[in-house]
Amino acid sequence: MIKAFIRDIPKAELHIHIEGSLEPDLMFAIAERNKLIRPFNSIEEVRSAYQFTHLKSFLDVYYEGAGVLMQERDFYDMTWAYLKRAHAQNVRHTEIFFDPQAHTSRGVSFETVITGMHRALVDGQRLFGISSKLIMCFLRHLSADLAMDTLHQALPFKEWIIGVGLDSCEVGHPPEKFTRVFDKALEEGFLTVAHAGEEGPVEYIHQALEKLRVSRIDHGVRCVADTQLVKKLVEAQIPLTVCPLSNVRLHVFDSIKKHNLKHMLDLGLCVTVNSDDPAYFGGYITENFLAVQEGLNLDYNDIYRLVKNSFEATFLDKQIKQGLITELDTFISGYNQKDIRRHKGKTFAHTIHQSALNNKSYDRESFGSA
Numbered sequence: 551m552i553k554a555f556i557r558d559i560p561k562a563e564l565h566i567h568i569e570g571s572l573e574p575d576l577m578f579a580i581a582e583r584n585k586l587i588r589p590f591n592s593i594e595e596v597r598s599a600y601q602f603t604h605l606k607s608f609l610d611v612y613y614e615g616a617g618v619l620m621q622e623r624d625f626y627d628m629t630w631a632y633l634k635r636a637h638a639q640n641v642r643h644t645e646i647f648f649d650p651q652a653h654t655s656r657g658v659s660f661e662t663v664i665t666g667m668h669r670a671l672v673d674g675q676r677l678f679g680i681s682s683k684l685i686m687c688f689l690r691h692l693s694a695d696l697a698m699d700t701l702h703q704a705l706p707f708k709e710w711i712i713g714v715g716l717d718s719c720e721v722g723h724p725p726e727k728f729t730r731v732f733d734k735a736l737e738e739g740f741l742t743v744a745h746a747g748e749e750g751p752v753e754y755i756h757q758a759l760e761k762l763r764v765s766r767i768d769h770g771v772r773c774v775a776d777t778q779l780v781k782k783l784v785e786a787q788i789p790l791t792v793c794p795l796s797n798v799r800l801h802v803f804d805s806i807k808k809h810n811l812k813h814m815l816d817l818g819l820c821v822t823v824n825s826d827d828p829a830y831f832g833g834y835i836t837e838n839f840l841a842v843q844e845g846l847n848l849d850y851n852d853i854y855r856l857v858k859n860s861f862e863a864t865f866l867d868k869q870i871k872q873g874l875i876t877e878l879d880t881f882i883s884g885y886n887q888k889d890i891r892r893h894k895g896k897t898f899a900h901t902i903h904q905s906a907l908n909n910k911s912y913d914r915e916s917f918g919s920a
């Protein structure tokens with residue numbers, strides 16, 4: 551039952567690298583039409599290359615895959631394929647990372663990259679009703695000067711980009727390396743986010759908050775090692791965009807059962823669930839929810855809180871955000887009609903709303919399990 555609830559609930563996704571949504575079959579088709587030597591010989595070879603030991607070993611494969619993207623149409627098709635899947639999983643709003651330097655470094659223009667993606671996002675809004683934002687990430691293993699060049703290339707397309715982020719190899723590339731670039735981005739009106747505390751130390755989360763003035767932390771699962779930091783994140787309700795299947799595939803946690811998502815939720819952190827690189831890590835947003843629900847024995851209220859956190863954490867205007875939260879709450883009430891589950895005279899929706907109002911979890915035992 552809870553599985554159907556997870557599938558049906560309207561969702562927002564806030565941590566998805568669009569290049570990480572490139573499935574092997576589309577990668578092959580694009581390589582073929584661009585007359586490129588395919589990065590892999592067969593789908594089986596691709597799949598067997600997806601045995602990662604850590605972040606760097608994944609990134610090597612990820613950049614290789616992204617290397618097939620040459621024309622505007624390729625960026626359109628990749629983005630459209632993601633939107634189709636997101637729509638099928640009831641994603642109502644998505645904030646998408648892209649890595650311009652992975653393409654401009656190969657001679658593909660910034661304009662080609664962003665125009666293809668933007669066109670797909672416009673179609674996603676028109677045909678699926680999915681709203682979206684783009685977040686441009688700097689590759690942290692490259693220099694701050696190259697990041698600054700990229701920021702300048704983005705300025706003519708400012709209207710299409712809500713914020714800037716920081717991704718790629720974390721360890722050895724602290725957020726403070728990019729302070730000047732992020733200062734300039736903030737001055738230009740971009741919001742900021744950064745990957746921090748995925749493989750890197752807790753100190754990087756502090757730096758992202760203080761030096762890069764981020765609105766959200768991407769991953770951030772290592773924050774639990776620092777009580778003062780947790781207190782700060784809880785008080786300010788700084789969202790953490792957590793990606794459970796990614797964390798397991800990259801050995802940040804040994805298994806889904808060992809993931810600290812439930813612990814973070816219980817600490818009062820504004821945790822969200824996302825897919826990161828769904829084509830590489832074994833699933834899109836719904837599969838991530840299903841995995842943590844089963845692995846960590848999450849209840850309906852946990853799922854509702856995770857989804858609500860995502861909507862709260864979006865970079866949408868207040869009114870549009872409120873509209874989506876109302877849609878979520880309407881879903882909860884409607885769900886109750888379809889699936890009448892009564893307990894002590896109270897409906898499921900009532901129980902969820904009451905516990906949200908009281909800001910506490912309802913009693914799993916008394917409600918019964920999935």
Ligand code: HPA
Nearest residue numbers: 567717718719745826827
């Ligand atoms: N972590 C850091 N950088 C990335 C990732 C990731 O999971 N995916 C694409 N770039």
Ligand code: ZN
Nearest residue numbers: 567717745826
């Ligand atoms: Zn990521």
